Amino acid sequence: MSHSNTVEFVTNGGWDERVLVFRNAPLVDTFAIISARYVVVVDTMINAVTAQKIWERIRPYLVNGRSLLVVNTHADYDHSWGNQFFAAMGVPIIGRRVSVPIFSEPDSTAFLQRVQTDEPDIFAQVVLTPPTILYDEQLTIDGGDLTLQLLATPGHTVDHAALYIPEINTLLAADAAELPYPMARTPAGLPAMRQSLAKLAAINAATVLYCHAPTDIGAQLLHDNIAYFDKLEAACRAALARGVSANPPEDADLLALVGLAYETAVPPTAIWQNVHEYYRTHGHAAQLRAMLASTAAVQ
């Protein structure tokens, strides 16, 4: 896909006014939380230019002794490649301890080099910049009026975290759930991702915002993602019982083999049915492949 440096401020759709939503369309939504003590930027978009645009929008709130903090939900490029902008200003960047090595992994540096070649206008200046204040499973930021609870929710990536604010019963689920589904980076991540979905759904947040889903989709998306993976598990279990391999050959037609089309695994409504073709074909097949392997592993 090709990227842009546009950052749009998303009009409040009924959530608490202290939660701001920014959009680098069509790629990602990120957030800022204006608490009494801190302005907390949650994810830094794709480069220093987009990060600076977020900063310009939140700058008026940096009064009355408020300090600026940055949180990364995980190390993916659409969430953390603006870190360098804030690091250069001396702003603490909070992330999970397991995030840090990801910034220097060969896969990460190879991906950076590739997109720097493909889209130099967007990525040429990016310097991978890991978080500097680290936590393992949970971290609480006491903002005075709002408490920000960072919760490890691995699966999509090993370092993923979500953010819950109890005073306003608001959950920033980041990439733990997505329309039409989150993807685990590795097959082993799938069971962890489903556990994280269950953990977040159990919070029963009144407002749930995501990085890759419409802002008005609500907590229902958590339940719809859970239902999608439950359907895949049931279909894979039946396929394995019929003798389908837990690890079909590369060129196998997973949709035919398991007998579960994307269209029947998701709700019948337009936003689910009219997704990009990738999600209905290759993406869904990859989910089926991972589910066959993980279902067979626990049998």
Ligand SMILES: [Zn+2]
């Ligand atoms: Zn993302």
